[in-house]
Amino acid sequence: MIKYIDIALIITSIALIVSVILQSKGAGLGGLAGGDTGGVFTARRGVEKTLFRATIVLSVIFFSLAIAAVLVSR
8 A cells, every 4th residue: 555655656746846847937947946036926827827726736635645655654
């Protein structure tokens, strides 16, 4: 069982990394390093909104899988 959880954690973490990197596409390389883009707030529309929500869902799944891995390994 722990083997499948570990595989799911790896896949989810890769998808989460990709989604976070895709979100900073408009900020250039400074956005990857945490640089300020100068904007206070921008409305998310279309693909950006979908990508934002997918990142939230992936992070919840990753957190749940991490908790499950700890509980199963006991």
